[in-house]
Amino acid sequence: MNRFAVGLIVLTVCPFSGLAAQNDAASYVNTLIGTQRSALGYGGTMPFVTTPFGMTSWTPQTRQNKISVTSYNYGDTTISGFIGTHQPAIWMGDYGYVTVIPQVGELRTTPELRKLPYSHRSENARPDYYGVSLDAGADGTIQVEMTATERCSILRLTFPKTAEARVIVEASRPGISGMASINPETREITGFNPHRMDAHLGPFVLPKFRGYFVVQFEQAPLNMKTYGMDDAKAELSRGAYAEFKPGQTIQVRVGTSFVSIEQARANLEHELSGWNFQAVQDNLRAKWNEKLSRIQLSGATDEDKTRLYTAVYHTLLYPRIFSEYGHYYSAFDDTIHAGESYTAYSIWDTFRAENSMLTLLAPERIDGMITALLQNFKEGGWMPKWPNPSYTNIMIATHADSLVAEAFRKGFKGFDRQVAWQAVYKDAMTPPDGDTTRRWLDREEHTPYEARAGLTYYKQLGFIPTDKTDEAASRTLEDSYDDWCVAQIAEALGRTEDYRFFLKRSLNDRNLYNPAIGLMNGRTSDGGWAPIGGSRDDNQNRSVSGWTEGDAWVYTWSPFHDQAGLIQLMGGVESYDAKLDQHFSGGHNVHSNEPSHHYGYLYDFGGQPWKTQAMVRKIAAKEYEASPGGLDGDDDCGQMSAWLLFTAMGFYPVNPANGEYMIGSPMYEQISLRLASGKTFRVEASNNSAQNVYIQSATLNGKPLDIPVITWEQIQAGGTLHFVMGQRPSEWGSQWKPQLISSN
Template sequence: MKKLVALLLTLGSLSAFAAQNDAVSHVSPLIGTHKSAIGYGGTMPFVTPPFGMTNWTPQTRQNKISIVSYNYDDPTISGFIGTHQPAIWMGDYGYVTVIPQVGALRTKPLDRRMAFSHSTETARPDYYGVTLDSGPGSNGQAGKIHAELTATERCSIFRFTFPKTGQARILIEASRPGIQGSASVNPATHEITGYNPHRMDAHLGPFALPNFKGYFVVQFQQASTAMQTYGLDDPKATTSRGAYAEFKPGQIILVRVGTSFLSIDQARENLRREIPAWNFDTVQQNLRSTWNQKLSRLQLSGASNADKSLLYTAIYHTLLYPRVFSEYGHYYSAFDDKIHAGSSYTAYSIWDTFRAENSMLTLLAPERVDGMITALLQNFKEGGWMPKWPNPSYTNIMIATHADSLVAEAIRKGFHGFDRNLAWQAVYKDAMTPPDGDTTRRWLDREEHTPYEARAGLTYYKQLGYIPTDKTDEAASSTLEDSYDDWCVAQIAKALGREQDYKFFLKRSLNDRNLFNPALGLMNGKTSDGKWAPIGGGRDDNNNRSASGWTEGDAWVYTWSPLHDQAGLLELMGGAEKYDAKLDQHFAGGHNVHNNEPSHHYGYLYDFGGEPWKTQAKVREIANKEYDATPGGLDGDDDCGQMSAWLLFTAMGFYPVNPASGDYMIGSPMLQHLALTLANGKTFRIEADNNSATNVYIQSATLNGKPLTIPVLTWEQIQSGGTLHFTMGPNPSKWASEYRPKLITTN
């Protein structure tokens, strides 16, 4: 009996341990898919491993730039798409769609829609399942298809359970009308193969890519009764747009899909490597295990189910991008339209993600950082520049060259697995070489068919110390962000022993100060004759952001944007008291728009002005207002992990205001106990005694038992492991109020 009791106790403990470590069960990929008072629904419930090359999601609408495949409000599903669309504002490329069907052949998206209910829907990182209503069957009864999918890095496997009556069919859409994709059938091998050359945002880049194709191989376990292509009935079509396989009713049909950007043969090879057997459950279990290994890096003690869902889903979102863009030793480059040996990544939304997402990856996925930097440097060799928003090639979306920040952060944090000399060449070119036609173009936002933009207006920046609003669009914002990138280039030069370059770029990094208008107490664009530009935001009659020079904001949004020079700004404003008072005006005036990245660090800025209690209250207020564990609970569209990275850092109690510095400003941890397992095997714990929704203020803090008297953590302190301990209370305290940032000097 004692042995039996001991065995039961052991099994119970193992069960509790397994439940605690099955973090996947708390992830809700539906968070961010619903339009709500918080956000507009721009994410998708992807089934994919971390950084997967191809993501799989149900398709409730035809995706394109500004429209994603899945929207929570939609009542129907028209298929399941293997997509590469990284964000709502970007387009897709090389996609393929799988559609189960009963009854008559329907190839058009509107005709093939099937009703579904969220009550039958299961969405996790490792699995998606739903019951689809395919309409009345031949006997007058509704035909229900149960669809399930799971995935690997480049492939997927579906399990479709068809009703007992009606013609069962699986349709493969290779491309859409007007796109010269292709599909072919091979009944002997139970395969449909093809490619899709569509790049939705091809009009944004500087050149065409005639060799670009998204290839696919679709394999069926069961023999079909018929296989056929479709789409050649269009008189303008020269290739089929898709194909289908038909099966006897009432079967469970397994479908494997391999994708590639190299060839059909490579798509087949990817399948052989990643899904060698017809075992749906094994693939799903492997994917679940992969996610659990990553998610369990953050341990939450005493957290509610809502908190667990919110934070583990945030980790899921941060680990989607940049996505893998290579296939077992080779990759297609969208920068020279050739195939190369090596590994690669794409989908860097760098203007968004350099702020916190990239910094989160150095904690959660440091094994990827060297490869991600190397990929940017390969892009530099193949296309002439590191990109700012590759999808998969240059798109010229957003401003500045914040790949400089990614390189600087990697060097600051001790990553050595990339060519540092090549990195210097890349960042030096960013900082010193104007783009083609720099003084003859305004560099409009998302201007079509332009050369690579790099640092638009750099010619003027070098001459005047700022970019004039009457010569270049978004000039004021670019001046401030270029100044930060100059600081990053300076840090890279210093690390590489290039002392003269360090001094040059450090001095130039203070160009942000040239735009401070003391009469306003705000940053202000300037015209080429040195006069102050109009202060407001918006566009002129030609849709240019020229009058005031701001990017997706105004003077309030951008005044504190020089991440490296808060000490200089504090001095320009007349001291800490006036700096904090101006921040008070910023928040009271409704200027802090959290769904856009320029505002993300603002809540933490009171740390610099000696009022850290305001930071503590403000960041908790923002987190409570802008996030919740519902489909509508994510502000904006996550911007490739940046929105979620902000939440994760804020939950832990610190944030990388200047990510390339290696410093983290302290806020107010959201839970009583968190533990971060580091790649070096150590654990960094955050404890917050008396923490609650009202006890948001830090009364005292220790790091490994020693008093912490400044609101700053360093990369080295985190990597050393240990315990950051806070005592919380309901009222502000003077903890860390004496801290002031160090002023940059160039002597």
């Protein structure tokens, strides 16, 4: 998702060193990948120290984050603090954050005055640890080290001997009514931050929302004070600080919570009961290694391993756990509930491959993640599009339907299947409030929950008209896919009539095919064709052609479920493949944004799988590098990284909810996936190289595989998928044909 344009500059990168000397998987992760703006692109990532799916992530703060600005950017030269953040992506905001600032000399609380220079040469960024030296000028250097648990962090701060040491805790920023208080007897600073940067994007005001924190010091401070109060009698302060003797190493524990200060303290007791920094780091490294080591590579360089294991790290950050030992705050009814919860689902992005990757790498989490979406439905009225942590109305369609359908298809049963039906049925049948009186503009503020905007027209006309609803053409195509997902859920529940109804309605995508141009085309309410381009009517701030972050070329092949129908509309596989050739040769494939992610695999449907094999290898080589500037486009909560992981393994979920994976071109001699069952699924590629990208033959567990498709069940059974690779295209897999959905 690229909701904000980002300027490109070329920077000198600092290579990640020391890989060859270490043999655990975490040592290959470079958390700086995606943090630099480069000629390749900008990933918008941050060097998070956290657990897989951690509730709070910890990162150095080189700039004050906000919507469109992340806390860390590799091109910056100063650090103003170390933030416990919940910001999931560059185009989303933070909420309930807390910042810790080490300092010497006079008290300086503003980011501009407190920032200190640093060099990447002193920086050590890994999933389990972040360390850096801050230049305090004539006073010397401050060494900062961080490690973390799921909800907490421990910092080790080594101060110079020449000046009194200070640790500042910033509860909130100017204009935000946060609070910090001190307790010298317990060596604690406690408080809360009510800031929700995305509050204007959703329908709910949440008066009880707060991000709570408890900060504890191992060493006894000389004194503790608050700062930032409007007057001496004010009850709220913007922050607090503790001062210490010069030359000490000070250890700081920070607990976070969305339930209460008491719960933040309880989270510390659960996760950081002692002061053994190394033990906490070792435990975090073990957590990451357990997950990372589920994928093993052979025939890969250290640089390859850095690319791949960093991609695994990125895919395992989201969605975030949002519950605290049996309870969670709901940002959908502003109330505390019993149970488990998650947030930060970038669903428009992640339903494509990230969620599918989690079903392989973290299947133990899927039931809880689906349950969280269903709890949101019960508490707020709808499953969310993009909870952060409440409704934000970011992006289009209701692709939570896809996540639910994928869970059904893959046999996950630890959630309420009847509530799931109620949720997806409402998505598909109930228009949002004011559906025909609103344009539903991108990031329109303070609207009701958007759900399937334009659904009223979709039900009446079979498409959403561009003169009535913004981004209407893209919505029609994506709603069609979601209808297919609802149909699959209905079938699994034995709801035959509902299955037939939604399956037929899932073919509404065909209503937008314009045979005169051989592309999908938005339509107006009178049935005519809308302008085909990607322009906007600036006077009315609305989409004229009806596209979301793209154009007709980007969206023509978007109905994942109906490629056979598209082949038929285009007049056969020859025309389908020729149009794909035009798509790629014309520069229409923009891999930095998600609608193009499955396009490289579409030649499989058109009987030319050798073109898929060449194309996906070309994209992987062009779009991903093992450097801070090595990620083209926002990582989008793991989706960009999940594409690379699937492509490296040699298959990709074009339709993520049908349990099938289209075969591409495996990138290494061998890559294996250890499954939750203990079985291993191994992909071998004999004669593989950068030149030998074409599949000559394939076997699955020793038996010939003649189609470019494998299934969820085949992967879960374990075994070996073996390819023989070569320099020239072959006819392997070209006889396979996708199944056409009947309109009857």
